[in-house]
Amino acid sequence: MTSFTGLGLPAAVLRTLDEHGVTKPFPIQAAALPNALAGRDVLGRGRTGSGKTLAFGLGLLTRIAGRRAQPKEPLALVLVPTRELAQQVTEALTPYAEALRLRLATVVGGVSISRQIAALRDGAEVVVATPGRLHDLIERKGCRLGRVGITVLDEADQMCDMGFLPQVTEILDQVRPDGQRMLFSATLDGDVDQLVQRYLRDPAEHSVDPASSAVATIEHHLFVVHGPDRWSVATEIAARDGRVLLFLDTKHGVDQLTRHLRGSGVAAAALHSGKAQPQRTRTLNQFKNGEITALVATNVAARGLHIDDLDLIVNVDPATDPKDYLHRAGRTARAGRSGTVVSLVLSGQRRETSQVMADADVTAKVTKVRSGEAELSRITGAKAPSGKPLDGGPAQRPKNQNAPFRGLGSTKDPKTGSGSTTGSGSGTGSGSGARGSRKTNEARKLAEARKAARVRRGG
Numbered sequence: 001m002t003s004f005t006g007l008g009l010p011a012a013v014l015r016t017l018d019e020h021g022v023t024k025p026f027p028i029q030a031a032a033l034p035n036a037l038a039g040r041d042v043l044g045r046g047r048t049g050s051g052k053t054l055a056f057g058l059g060l061l062t063r064i065a066g067r068r069a070q071p072k073e074p075l076a077l078v079l080v081p082t083r084e085l086a087q088q089v090t091e092a093l094t095p096y097a098e099a100l101r102l103r104l105a106t107v108v109g110g111v112s113i114s115r116q117i118a119a120l121r122d123g124a125e126v127v128v129a130t131p132g133r134l135h136d137l138i139e140r141k142g143c144r145l146g147r148v149g150i151t152v153l154d155e156a157d158q159m160c161d162m163g164f165l166p167q168v169t170e171i172l173d174q175v176r177p178d179g180q181r182m183l184f185s186a187t188l189d190g191d192v193d194q195l196v197q198r199y200l201r202d203p204a205e206h207s208v209d210p211a212s213s214a215v216a217t218i219e220h221h222l223f224v225v226h227g228p229d230r231w232s233v234a235t236e237i238a239a240r241d242g243r244v245l246l247f248l249d250t251k252h253g254v255d256q257l258t259r260h261l262r263g264s265g266v267a268a269a270a271l272h273s274g275k276a277q278p279q280r281t282r283t284l285n286q287f288k289n290g291e292i293t294a295l296v297a298t299n300v301a302a303r304g305l306h307i308d309d310l311d312l313i314v315n316v317d318p319a320t321d322p323k324d325y326l327h328r329a330g331r332t333a334r335a336g337r338s339g340t341v342v343s344l345v346l347s348g349q350r351r352e353t354s355q356v357m358a359d360a361d362v363t364a365k366v367t368k369v370r371s372g373e374a375e376l377s378r379i380t381g382a383k384a385p386s387g388k389p390l391d392g393g394p395a396q397r398p399k400n401q402n403a404p405f406r407g408l409g410s411t412k413d414p415k416t417g418s419g420s421t422t423g424s425g426s427g428t429g430s431g432s433g434a435r436g437s438r439k440t441n442e443a444r445k446l447a448e449a450r451k452a453a454r455v456r457r458g459g
Contacts, residue, residue: 008037009062012099020095026051027208032182033059035204042182043196043203052184056152057093063150063180064125065100072120072143074105074127076150077175079168081158083108083130083277084284084305089154090128102126107143109133110277117142131159131167138174148175153183153195157323158303160191172199187323217338218329220364221379222353225344231260232371233344233382234316238266238294240381243287243310246296247328249317257316258296265386268294271301302327312380315343318353322360329362342380 004017004025017023025033028046035042036059046052056078064075080086090106097104105124107116109132120127120143127134127143137143151172153159159168172181172195181200185192196203225233238244238261248254251272261268269283269292286292288307295301302324313332319325332339343364345353350366357364369376376382 004033004058007033009058010065010100013058013062013096016095016099022054026055028052028206029055029058031206031208032056032204035206036060036180036182037062039063039180041180041200041203042184043188043200043205044182044184045186045188045207046184052154053089053092056154056182056184057089058096060126060150060152060182061093061096061100061102064102067125069103069123069125070147071123072141073147074120074124074143074145075147076126076152077134077145077148077171078126078128078152078154079131079134079159079171080128080154081130081162081164082155082300082303083110083280084300085155085303086128086130087281088306093126093128097126104128107133107137108277109136110280113137113140113142131164131171134171135167138171145171145174146176149179151175151179151181153181153185155303156183156185156192156195157187157190158327160195161323165191165195168195169198186327217333219338219340220329220357220362221340221342222350222357222364222366223342223344223376224347224350224366224368226370227346229371230316230344230346231257233369233376234314235261235264235266235385236371236376236382237312237314237342237380238268238296239264239383239385240293240312241383242312242381243290243293243295243307244312244314244380245301245307245310245331246294246314246316247302247319248296248298251298253317254296254298261294261296261385262390265388265390266294267292267390268296271295271297273298273300299324299328301331305331307331309337311337311339313339313341314380315341318343318345318349319356320352322356325356325360325362340379 002024004014004022028044029051032042032044032055036056042056044052044055060076060078067075069075078089080089086106086108090104094104102125103123104126105116105119105128107127107129109130113133113136116133116137117140120137134143138145153168159165183192183196183200183203188196223233234246234257238246246257248257251274254270254272258268258270269286271280271283275283283292283295284305287295310332313328315325315328319328329341332341343353354364367375367379372384
């Protein structure tokens with residue numbers, strides 16, 4: 001299929017596709033749309049960024065066009081694992097829904113549930129929801145699923161991985177038993193296979209990516225770094241010209257690196273599940289329009305996040321699961337473009353990370369790098385940050401190129417490159433030992449003076 005014409009899509013949808021420059025369907029769209037429009041159950045496998053949203057969305061909207069939902073009773077449901085993906089699906093489908101005069105409602109956590117109840121009470125033909133918040137709305141009698149005739153599970157494997165399987169099955173048990181079901185996932189094993197066996201009837205199966213979902217247009221690099229230098233390397237990469245998405249494992253790590261980057265003059269922002277939804281939405285918008293150039297995130301950004309022309313991903317904390325690696329990497333090289341994925345590893349992590357990549361069917365170029373080196377700049381565009389804090393406070397002290405970075409909050413002796421300490425002063429330079437001794441003597445004299453004063457007062 002070389003165009004959307006001839007599929008039976010409404011003229012209003014074809015005009016909207018043309019207005020948005022969507023002229024040639026992606027493989028998953030060409031494969032799945034005819035079955036979706038025909039009302040068949042669909043089982044599709046494709047990595048994020050392969051065009052699944054329009055593959056199910058155009059068929060769904062076309063099939064309910066001209067119908068009107070009753071209050072609290074939607075006609076179609078799209079279940080997704082994360083708030084960001086829910087908003088992205090809504091944004092992608094809104095122009096076509098408006099062309100067909102259909103109403104969309106987004107139901108996710110982190111925002112006012114009363115507004116979502118009101119939107120459903122006013123009537124919405126299509127609901128895009130995360131399982132947890134939809135479950136809450138059903139419990140509050142704010143939504144009934146008995147008239148849902150088309151149900152889509154997008155990123156089904158992640159919903160199962162996140163522990164949503166019980167809520168998903170509870171929801172699927174409430175929609176019309178004779179309705180159409182469409183399930184899209186990067187992998188079709190484990191709990192996903194249970195959903196397929198239980199809820200899909202003779203589905204049309206379409207797979208446009210291998211199970212590994214590795215992308216040929218991505219260049220993979222494994223940077224072996226010296227432990228104390230890891231943050232300096234990450235900082236110089238984040239200071240590059242152009243946007244970069246950096247992944248860490250924990251919310252604390254994300255916040256810590258973000259503070260450091262902003263203190264170094266890098267326009268960075270944090271994204272993780274601990275942030276309120278309006279803040280997460282604002283951060284993503286700022287990253288998309290270039291106000292933020294470094295997005296620091298947990299795996300919450302590894303699925304469903306679409307950023308045009310994002311060409312660099314950095315795993316500051318290397319992925320420990322091949323699926324996580326592939327989904328992080330899938331934020332770049334979207335829609336046929338190319339991109340680069342870099343993982344920072346200590347020497348002791350190299351073997352484990354290499355195995356993860358091998359399991360993901362990825363071959364990476366291994367390079368030993370240090371901050372300030374030309375090879376680091378050549379591959380990633382890394383450069384020294386300005387050092388001018390974006391949020392006030394003292395400027396970050398410039399760090400010697402190729403000198404180890406001792407971590408947040410530490411300082412360096414410009415002569416020795418060692419981290420300064422208080423107490424006994426065991427530094428390697430002759431000056432550091434003397435300074436430590438003076439501080440110790442001064443502290444002892446002060447304590448003795450305070451003790452003598454208490455004695456004089458009779459204490």
